[in-house]
Amino acid sequence: GTPWCDERFVGYGANKAACLYEIYISGIDYYVLPNDFLIHQSHAYPESKRSGGRKLNAELYAAFRDELCFRYAKAMYFANELNTPKARNMKTQCSSLKGFDAALKAFPQMWKTQPPKIAADAK
Numbered sequence: 001g002t003p004w005c006d007e008r009f010v011g012y013g014a015n016k017a018a019c020l021y022e023i024y025i026s027g028i029d030y031y032v033l034p035n036d037f038l039i040h041q042s043h044a045y046p047e048s049k050r051s052g053g054r055k056l057n058a059e060l061y062a063a064f065r066d067e068l069c070f071r072y073a074k075a076m077y078f079a080n081e082l083n084t085p086k087a088r089n090m091k092t093q094c095s096s097l098k099g100f101d102a103a104l105k106a107f108p109q110m111w112k113t114q115p116p117k118i119a120a121d122a123k
Contacts, residue, residue, distance in 0.1 A: 003028075006064065011053030014061040025068050025093060027076075027086030069094030070103065077107045 003026050005019035023030055072090045076082050082091075082104070094100050 008060060008064070009057050011057065012050045013054040014057035014064075018061060018064055021065065022068055025072050025090045027072075027081070027089060065093075066097060069097055069100060073100070073104060074107070077104075077111070082107075 003022045005015070006022065009015040009018055069090065073082070073087075073094065076084075076087045076090065081087055091104075
């Protein structure tokens with residue numbers, strides 16, 4: 001299913017970006033409707049509060065993106081999805097992380113996967 005939007009971002013900035021980034025990394029197909037739009041109502045935060053929140057959330061967002069890369073890579077490895085179209089976005093975005101490609105190559109040595117079990121009545 002669709003991942004939950006991460007709740008660690010508070011105040012101003014990064015919450016919507018983090019939510020969309022996780023959907024993108026997870027391999028879920030989503031579409032932008034060309035003839036639809038929304039209006040964003042401005043927040044009642046004073047600018048001095050916004051700049052502090054932006055700075056903290058920007059630092060948090062960078063760590064969040066790295067964490068997602070490894071979390072989804074591991075989940076897709078165990079689901080035998082690393083070589084499927086579902087993993088394309090994750091691999092494209094995460095391959096620039098230091099050590100990411102080496103970690104993917106080391107997964108078989110770190111964890112032994114087993115084929116999914118088929119229920120007896122599904123045969």
